[in-house]
Amino acid sequence: MIMTDNSFRFTIESQLKGSLARVGTIHTPHGAIQTPAFIVGATNATVKALTPDQVMGVGGQAVLANTYHLMLRPGADIIRSAGGIHKFMNWPGPVFTDSGGFQVFSLGMAYKKGIDLTSHSSKGDAKTAVHTSDQLAVLADDGVRFRSHLDGREIFMTPELSMELQHTIGADIHMAFDELTSPLAGEDYVALAMERTHRWAVRSLTRHKELNREHKKDNLPPQVLFGVVQGGRSENLRKSSAKFLSNLGFDGFGIGGIFEAGEIPNVLNWVNSILPENKPRHLLGMGSQPEDLFMGVEYGTDTFDCVAPTRQARNGTLYTYDGRINIKNSRFKGDFTPLDGSCSCYTCRNFSRAYIHHLFAAKEMLGATLASIHNEFFVVQTLESIRHSVLNGNFRQFKDQFLSRYHS
Template sequence: MTSSFSFQIQAQCDRTHARAACFTTPHGPVETPRFMPVGTLANVKTLTPDQVRATAAQMILANTYHLHLQPGEEIVAAAGGLHRFMDWQGPILTDSGGFQVFSLSEMRVISDQGVTFRSPRDGQTIELTPERSIEIQNALAADVIMAFDECPSYPATREEVAQAVKRTTRWLERCAKAHKRSDQALFGIVQGGVYSDLRSLSAQELVTFDLPGYAIGGVSVGEPPELIEPIVRAVTPLLPEHKPRYLMGVGTYREMVQAVAAGVDLFDCVIPTRLARHGSALVQGERWNLKNAKFREDFTALDSTCPCMTCTRFSRAYLSHLLRSRELLGFTLLSIHNITELVRFTTRMRASIFAGRFLEDFLQGDSC
């Protein structure tokens, strides 16, 4: 790990692999386990930076692919990097753009060199290679940057996934050579689809690069939830214990609990803001559609146990009114609450690990 970064395990669960730790970055610490909100285009949708900070989020994400298309990394760099551009002084992670590019199945061509695709904005032909992804991320200047990987869709044949694993390893080598900044930590991404032997192979190959951290990718690309847990349980112990582990694209309660039990530290997902834009709230493990008729005359708080501005100042009836009227404030208030809920959930897991009660509090006596 570079001198600007450190990872200290502070407490561990005796009967699982769960751990509480502190990941220190140039822009501050991240206390794990921790949920990270997604700010794809250098903003968490509908929220100001102050509103995001009020959720107790410590680290947020932005996306290389989207920021390359608009406004362009040169503009972000001229502004002084992402932190100044979006006025977020906490840690930032940028995804490599790999997932977004590979999702453009009808618009891209993959080769060993990289991926060529047509911009969905203007039709311009763009080539994204491992070197170009790192160059863009170096310009964006996030604290943590992700290696350019091949993320196969689900379902995919074993041959297709095996090819993606090979490319991911070769591309990581090129990413590591292209990476020029010591104040940015480069994380590798384990691929392998639902094939346990390919997952193990990918993890073992990536660990040889001795990177500051590692991610598990390709586990939220359409496969059923029951296949995610065994992948995470098998892969996580293969990653270095003394470095942060990041499960990409996962933000549901059960999946986060199982992943923390396996030794995962960081999570991200678009769930809280996406649900908010559809009128749904996360309330103590349940999803509530606030547009339902039963909330129209319900003047109680959304969640009386939640300290967020939405729950302490506004009623369910008011939220229902805003959402039925498609007022933007409704999306903002639900986003504030939903992010707060997921951050609180991960911080409760952290507190439970310190208290030695993680198994009892979150797994109800089931071993992991």
């Protein structure tokens, strides 16, 4: 992928009648992404257990790195000194970064420790304090003060700081800083959080534009910003979030929040029927199950990201066209067939289930690599096949066939 064109554009090549599904191309200064596409998770500026060549080998077109993790380690300035994230991690293709919002709320705060963010909230934009025995995080309208999950140091994250960090890291596509609410939060609190996310979206965009003007002076490629739609499970809030963000001049949109796979059609239908058709839409952090991908595309999503394929691969959970298997199970000890006879990935072409079972039993690192190659290939190629089915007009038949085999 050679830098030939500095401009960011999204073109739609085909749409599926009677649905929101479309096939397109996102052009970035670091190459194009043919959509719908799976953006491979590279949280710490690495796709766990895979080299960049292996990521390309599975058909990965772009990766998504994490601002929160990279800000804490190695620090955004180190990445800038390396010449930006593409050079630092030796990935020449497009890179997304998320805003850090999700992790500030889920790792830096108390969400995973069973603290409900709503329990301390008061009306308006009063501060929300969340106390645990070893942590103190304070959410205010300006931003979030939180402690690093690595060393406990205190950081005050604001929309402006998130933009500065993302620009310093140097990805192609950035996300606006948003507030993640607990899935247990009541609608009143979700509404307050959404309003705050909207104010943060405006501030993110303002700072992003200033930073892009500085890039222009330095002859650096422009970066683009996606607004993040929130609103939990509420139809009213999701629609009002989509409307509000549509009018601000973002280059594309992320769809955020935590919801169940079964809620994907509703949430996406509310949001994607409103968001401008000519801008790309990214479903944040979902897409580990084939259903998520089919429903996501059917309801107008262009790109997906999820760390589950590599995380599950490291645990021995492997995706096959006939459902999931756990390769650590003793029934695979003497099974010399490929992981999946229908898969053409490097792992399935060259190794048996028995060998991969052995690698996991012996805790050999190659096990994680071969398993990750297969799972990433499976997800990336499933979206690639969905893309072709939209182009060929047989999306629904393909979906029924794929899912009935997967669940048989």
